Amino acid sequence: MTEPEWPLLPAPDPAEPTAAAVPTPEVAAPEVADAPVGPTCPSCGRPIDPAAWFCEACGSPLVPTAPTPAAPAPGPDAPSAQTRRLGVRASEQARCSACGGTIGSDGYCQTCGAKAPSPRDHFSASPADWVGGVCDRGVQHYRNEDALALWADGDRAVLVVCDGVSTSVDSDVAALAGAERARDVLAGRAALGQDASDEVLAQALAEAVAQANQAVIGTTAADSTNAASATFAAAVVVGNRVHYANLGDSRVYLLGPAQRLLLSLDDSMAQAFIAEGMPRAEAEALPRAHAITKWLGRDAVDTTPRTGVQEVTGPGWVLVCSDGLWNYASGPDELAAQLDAALATTSDPVAAAQLLVEWANAQGGHDNVTVALARVPAPTDGATGAPGTAVSLGAAAGPDEAAGPEEKESPTHG
Amino acid sequence: MAEFTSAVYQNEFLPDGGTDVNAIVTITCSGAGSAGRTGSGDAGEIVVVDTSGSMGVANMNAAKQAAMIALDNILDGTYFAVVAGNHKAYLAYPMVQTGAGMVRMDSRTRAEARRAISFFRAEGGTAMGTWLNLCKALFASIPGGLAQKHVILLTDGENHNETAAQLDNAIANCAGDFQVDARGVGVDWKVAEIRKIAQAMLGTVDIIGDPGQMSTVFAELMRNSMARGVANAELRVWIPQGAQVMFIRQVSPTVEDLTHRGTPVNQLTMSYPTGAWADEERDYHVAVRLAAKSVGQEQLAARVQLAVGTDLLTQGLVKAKWSSDTNLTAQINPEVAHYTGQAELAQVIQEGLAAKAVGDEATATTKLGRAVQLATESGNAEATSKLRKVVDIADARTGTVKLKKAVDKVDEMALDTASTKTTRIRG
Numbered sequence: 001m002t003e004p005e006w007p008l009l010p011a012p013d014p015a016e017p018t019a020a021a022v023p024t025p026e027v028a029a030p031e032v033a034d035a036p037v038g039p040t041c042p043s044c045g046r047p048i049d050p051a052a053w054f055c056e057a058c059g060s061p062l063v064p065t066a067p068t069p070a071a072p073a074p075g076p077d078a079p080s081a082q083t084r085r086l087g088v089r090a091s092e093q094a095r096c097s098a099c100g101g102t103i104g105s106d107g108y109c110q111t112c113g114a115k116a117p118s119p120r121d122h123f124s125a126s127p128a129d130w131v132g133g134v135c136d137r138g139v140q141h142y143r144n145e146d147a148l149a150l151w152a153d154g155d156r157a158v159l160v161v162c163d164g165v166s167t168s169v170d171s172d173v174a175a176l177a178g179a180e181r182a183r184d185v186l187a188g189r190a191a192l193g194q195d196a197s198d199e200v201l202a203q204a205l206a207e208a209v210a211q212a213n214q215a216v217i218g219t220t221a222a223d224s225t226n227a228a229s230a231t232f233a234a235a236v237v238v239g240n241r242v243h244y245a246n247l248g249d250s251r252v253y254l255l256g257p258a259q260r261l262l263l264s265l266d267d268s269m270a271q272a273f274i275a276e277g278m279p280r281a282e283a284e285a286l287p288r289a290h291a292i293t294k295w296l297g298r299d300a301v302d303t304t305p306r307t308g309v310q311e312v313t314g315p316g317w318v319l320v321c322s323d324g325l326w327n328y329a330s331g332p333d334e335l336a337a338q339l340d341a342a343l344a345t346t347s348d349p350v351a352a353a354q355l356l357v358e359w360a361n362a363q364g365g366h367d368n369v370t371v372a373l374a375r376v377p378a379p380t381d382g383a384t385g386a387p388g389t390a391v392s393l394g395a396a397a398g399p400d401e402a403a404g405p406e407e408k409e410s411p412t413h414g
Numbered sequence: 415m416a417e418f419t420s421a422v423y424q425n426e427f428l429p430d431g432g433t434d435v436n437a438i439v440t441i442t443c444s445g446a447g448s449a450g451r452t453g454s455g456d457a458g459e460i461v462v463v464d465t466s467g468s469m470g471v472a473n474m475n476a477a478k479q480a481a482m483i484a485l486d487n488i489l490d491g492t493y494f495a496v497v498a499g500n501h502k503a504y505l506a507y508p509m510v511q512t513g514a515g516m517v518r519m520d521s522r523t524r525a526e527a528r529r530a531i532s533f534f535r536a537e538g539g540t541a542m543g544t545w546l547n548l549c550k551a552l553f554a555s556i557p558g559g560l561a562q563k564h565v566i567l568l569t570d571g572e573n574h575n576e577t578a579a580q581l582d583n584a585i586a587n588c589a590g591d592f593q594v595d596a597r598g599v600g601v602d603w604k605v606a607e608i609r610k611i612a613q614a615m616l617g618t619v620d621i622i623g624d625p626g627q628m629s630t631v632f633a634e635l636m637r638n639s640m641a642r643g644v645a646n647a648e649l650r651v652w653i654p655q656g657a658q659v660m661f662i663r664q665v666s667p668t669v670e671d672l673t674h675r676g677t678p679v680n681q682l683t684m685s686y687p688t689g690a691w692a693d694e695e696r697d698y699h700v701a702v703r704l705a706a707k708s709v710g711q712e713q714l715a716a717r718v719q720l721a722v723g724t725d726l727l728t729q730g731l732v733k734a735k736w737s738s739d740t741n742l743t744a745q746i747n748p749e750v751a752h753y754t755g756q757a758e759l760a761q762v763i764q765e766g767l768a769a770k771a772v773g774d775e776a777t778a779t780t781k782l783g784r785a786v787q788l789a790t791e792s793g794n795a796e797a798t799s800k801l802r803k804v805v806d807i808a809d810a811r812t813g814t815v816k817l818k819k820a821v822d823k824v825d826e827m828a829l830d831t832a833s834t835k836t837t838r839i840r841g
Contacts, residue, residue, distance in 0.1 A: 006511055006512070008504060009505065009534075046558075104717075108731070109654075112713070113653075113655075113713040113715065115712045115714065
């Protein structure tokens with residue numbers, strides 16, 4: 001072992017008291033006064049934690065003489081996601097669909113950085129074989145702010161679609177909270193054995209909108225300067241009757257060989273112009289066509305839904321969707337043609353909804369796309385509407401919107 | 415254990431075909447504790463005093479007093495040594511010829527070291543490379559090594575007794591091993607020379623115009639160093655495969671370009687040294703170039719992490735989201751804009767002073783005029799007041815200035831050393 005030879009500062013003057021006269025301190029050994037009482041590292045002699053597997057000072061491996069202390073239960077002071085230790089167990093690691101790399105705990109690929117698709121970006125629901133839907137991010141939006149919530153039992157079904165307004169904060173969370181709350185309210189009121197009269201269901205739809213509004217507001221940060229907001233469209237199918245409600249520009253259609261109806265009426269600038277006599281195609285092409293005049297959220301002015309009920313006269317489908325679909329096929333005839341094309345290859349509502357979503361994405365997917373379908377009239381005793389008995393929409397026989405559903409204001413907002 | 419948190423400031427939205435992502439990542443350390451007392455290992459401090467002949471009696475006496483006050487601010491138990499430097503480097507304390515060249519601070523060793531300092535006399539030349547090399551050997555002489563190593567270096571003159579290559583070799587030999595805060599007293603030293611040492615050694619550079627301030631400066635430097643309880647942290651930057659780092663710079667509290675100081679951790683991650691941390695905030699500007707993706711796609715542009723040893727203590731995510739909405743993509747993030755301006759400010763001050771030094775008045779006027787404009791726009795009052803001592807400002811908004819006829823050398827050097835200090839845009 002070679003020791004450095006230190007260049008000492010020469011003594012200033014032999015006559016003066018020299019620096020060398022100062023007693024040289026003993027520095028070779030560690031100071032005894034500081035000797036720790038606890039266990040020490042056999043390699044470097046520094047104090048160690050009796051539970052440690054490695055010396056913190058020199059890194060030498062140790063055999064612990066005490067058990068590892070239990071991790072404290074996470075309390076209110078537990079580190080946030082931002083400051084939590086990183087790293088993920090191998091068993092939790094997912095593969096990147098873009099490059100095959102490993103997805104990190106932060107949700108991005110460790111190799112190419114691609115964002116791992118979140119379950120929120122694309123999901124489907126199928127509470128019964130005659131009811132199903134798909135909710136998709138689309139192509140051009142980086143987040144899915146649409147929401148879908150379905151329920152079915154016996155001959156009854158609930159379909160709810162909300163479309164979060166993309167200029168507001170956290171509208172993806174708000175839209176889903178609103179849709180699910182409304183679905184739960186409606187499912188409770190439409191459950192088998194309950195009185196499903198028109199009056200009761202109209203009341204239930206109004207209540208569902210009010211509850212959905214509360215759910216949206218509940219997800220909005222108190223200090224948000226851009227409160228989350230969402231549209232609302234819902235259909236409750238009971239046997240051969242369709243009860244519906246909407247706010248904003250998400251829609252409810254009834255599409256079959258006998259009836260091709262747009263049941264809902266948009267709360268939008270385009271609809272305002274249509275009401276004044278402008279042709280639909282022209283009004284929906286206006287720059288501000290998509291500006292909605294009613295919505296759910298803390299800054300909503302009017303959350304009174306437009307509700308109605310329609311009797312189903314022949315086999316067909318109730319379709320509830322966001323504008324991500326109807327942007328590419330607004331009129332009931334156009335949309336029926338696309339649904340018919342989907343039904344030519346499948347009779348399953350989820351598969352058909354998926355085909356419609358793919359079709360919308362193929363048209364550009366400029367917005368999130370949500371499609372919910374229920375075969376009508378609803379099966380009685382689960383016997384009708386069996387898979388394979390696809391209902392072709394056939395040639396247009398029924399009148400367009402002119403036939404008009406019965407409309408009424410919500411009874412709670414007379 | 416210290417807690418680190420991070421925050422990312424950026425406009426995530428890129429236009430169709432956009433490739434360049436800029437973000438400011440703020441990393442905050444709290445609960446740092448004190449140097450050498452957090453269980454991560456011992457700390458060592460070396461005070462290096464220039465004892466060259468040019469120091470003269472007045473500067474030498476002020477330096478002796480400042481060095482003693484620096485010792486007073488070293489926590490007991492910390493390893494320390496005192497080096498006297500001229501054209502050679504001497505171990506002034508501890509007075510040992512072999513073995514460990516540093517001792518732990520206590521009341522006895524502090525008194526002995528003060529006495530050793532009292533014998534300093536100004537004579538000989540200047541060879542700072544030898545000073546640095548001696549510091550490295552002294553730190554290395556402690557059995558088991560030190561977790562945290564810091565040097566305060568005082569000089570008053572140019573590095574006459576070494577070639578530039580000798581100094582560069584010494585800097586290369588020592589960089590990454592310990593940190594150096596360097597201070598120049600008087601006006602006969604070269605800012606560029608000392609800045610080169612401080613930057614490579616992750617420290618600071620400043621001028622002490624008045625020898626009377628020396629003790630205050632040394633006390634503060636040592637107190638700051640003792641407050642750095644996190645020994646050696648590194649900034650790690652991950653970028654996606656196929657992406658490219660355009661630059662990485664620290665932008666607060668000072669501008670330091672880190673782009674070419676990285677060492678690879680793995681194929682996609684580089685590690686950049688950041689030295690020791692106290693309870694503080696530092697801002698980093700990360701610029702990454704990606705392959706463009708189609709509108710509606712999102713991807714991660716960088717993971718910016720702070721690591722101590724093998725522990726990743728915090729991570730900031732820099733993202734890219736391609737959008738066709740020009741309202742989103744056209745916005746420039748205010749933090750990014752601010753620090754882009756501050757980095758340019760540092761650059762034009764240094765370039766302007768360099769041009770002035772070689773008599774290129776036209777370039778100097780343009781550069782310093784731009785500096786005045788940038789300093790005013792960003793509310794950098796310190797830079798504005800220092801610029802005011804070097805140029806006459808006709809119109810700060812347009813950067814119209816005239817070089818002052820007579821400039822005090824101290825003011826010019828103070829402007830130069832302070833050029834890299836930035837202001838923050840937030841609270």
